[in-house]
Amino acid sequence: MSLLHFPNSSLDSGHSRCNNTDGSRIGLALISTRVFLLFPVSLLILCHGAQRRRRRSFTAMSHFDVFTFHHCVLELVWILGTVLQFLGSSMDLEVMSMAGTYLSTCIFPGEPLFHVLTCLDRYLAVVHPVLYVSLRSSRGVSVRNVAVFGVWLLCFLFSCAANNLRSVIYIRLFSGFLTCSVLIMLFCGVSVLCALIGPGPGKKAGNKKLVDQSILRAFVTVAAITGVLCLWFFAFLVSSSLTSSALVAQSVSCVLEVSVLWFSLPCSLILPLLYLLKTGTLQCGHGGEGQEMDTEIN
Template identity: 25%
Template structure:
């Protein structure tokens, strides 16, 4: 959530220095100097409006402390399941790697924002934040589409069950994600524009449609006419509900803020918008990087196994 140290040219209506932009440093022209004299210097570290970033930092640290070990544990469990042929969680494996990278970089990013204020560190953390903003919703959409095909169109799923299709899709997502990260670093316009609104709308619409279709399919009574839900179906319904809630909590606020940024800045000063609205929008994404691994670990029964082991140790004692 860091920004460039360049001066904001409010007189020309530019929204410079917010989010992922990295502007080239250099000598100011005469026009730039005149604009600078008419406007206040933009403060990327929100010294006067520190409440929003402080809330973001306070919540980011525990999220990283929880999300990092959870992502490591989930990654290990997914690798073991993949080796034993118990699942084909290629998308979830890639999403976990992305969450792991983000959680690793999160605490240094918070420390740099409040303490170090180093330009190079800011660029690195900003790049990985862009990866989380663009890569995670894409992989979540892939997971939902894969589950939708498996439940609603099982014949098609059996024909495309081979991992090569998911590996190709995962490689495409990674390439798109890296391209988005590089693009957002060099120019903020695609992030704070209709492009971001369309991107998040497509991802959230896909996730909502697939989860809704799966929910309706699992709620249908079986051929025997029984209307009660099988425990396995109940767990699947819980997984779908968690997926939809996490997607909306994590990416609905960024979609609104980034997609309508040019409208919001017409009524809210740029400095206040960044230090309050944008800071709050990042909290959902940060929370999702910790909550999603925990939810998936619960779906795999990891917590249940740990609880059983703990009670066994207590009984032996």
């Protein structure tokens, strides 16, 4: 049986057939690891969110929580797409395989976009607290829902591009997309860091410690998300440069094409891990449901 090919590889617009032995082993190890780590974590977070929804209005949840829930749904969509792709390839069902291909490719633009929204949320909470408080109203929820809908729409558009455009065109498109995402996150991180170093006028002296802790949590969140995306971004650039080089053999190019996808794994895990730390599900020193990372910064 030939290896499940990787149409979700951002390096080949969805038309690569990575069939050599090394590439097959690396690819199967990657799929197994992602499913083993992300499936239970995503289900745990979604079940936790469902329990919270029964206790209070879903719209009252923080924007960070909602972005994380959609991120987990995206991971489950990838798992479903991978399963359909595998079954379609094994049973020679082209329609099923193609459906799996389109579903699995949604994850590459979706993850960075939810990361960007999370960083922008932390940026507004720290740098523009008055605007941030207003965005927690019903008007802000509407804006958030439109942003989430836009992410899913872009996921669909990028999926179509990945499976229909030429390799070179898609690589350039995806490279530009990642570049913009990284730049936005860096801007948010630097802005939050500046606020942490010098809170600026208008801060109440009695609340300075609480404010500093809130800003520090926001900075840690932005820095962690930016770090994992930068890792994925530079790995993608190096791999795409090497695989497009005539000096690299096709078998080596295949291995690189699959291996670079390992660097996207931290991007998949970072939001769920931050959520579990925030809610106290993962105990790290002290935490809990009462210590929300999105404490309003006034």
